Amino acid sequence: MRKHIIAAIQAQAAAEYPKESCGLLLAVGRAQKYFPCRNTATEPSEEFRIAPEEYTAAEEVGEVIGVVHSHPDATSRPSPRDLAMCEATALPWHILSWPEGDMRTVMPSGSVPLLKRPFVHGAWDCWQVCADWYQREWGLEFEAFQRTDGWWELAENASLYEANYEAAGFYRVDKPQRGDMVVMAVGRTAHPNHAGIFLGADPGLPGEDAATFGPGPFLLHHLYGRPSELIVFGGPWLERTRMVLRHRDAR
Incomplete structure (x- = not known):
């Protein structure tokens, strides 16, 4: 310079x-x-x-x-x-x-790990980790949906997933398969305000050994204020589920 x-x-x-x-x-x-x-x-x-x-x-x-x-x-x-x-x-x-x-x-690296990234709303959050997984695994690109800070706790704004999933190429299904987006309600609202990628029995992510977590199925997600992580999908997470979405170009 x-x-x-x-x-x-x-x-x-x-x-x-x-x-x-x-x-x-x-x-x-x-x-x-x-x-x-x-x-x-x-x-x-x-x-x-x-x-x-x-x-x-x-x-x-x-x-x-x-x-x-x-x-x-x-x-x-x-x-x-x-x-x-x-x-x-x-x-x-x-x-x-x-x-x-x-x-x-x-300098931008061009490829941020999907796991253990810090939470930065609008850049590294639950939607972005899903979008990045689809881009890397299936080559799909999505619109960078604008979201205001705290939208997930406001009833009038907490339907971003409901309002946009069809335009983004998703449709609802009953049971998840690998690559489906699981949309949940977390926090103080009953509205769908959080999402993750259902990965089935094998997470298939670099640096993660499925045996460390025990039997799956696994979910990749990124909660507010926490690093992105891999969890076992069941129990309270299953209870919080409001929609399972499959992309029209699912592999």
């Missing part, structure tokens, strides 16, 4: 402090340009958000080749959300600690 770009990033971080500053690194022809953006997050001292219209405006100037933000009074070490969104955007993320001035670049 060129010195004048680093200087522009530092100047914005100083001006925005103690809020997180944010912007986009652009390729304009053979040159690079820094495009500062407004932080529209509700808690700008804790996180950042770039408004869609600003992202669009940046794309009209050049190709977006990186995301930049500051960590006020903290190190440049990426947070779980930074790592998740770096993967989601498939772009390098440049993190500046301020006022320390240390800068670190995080």
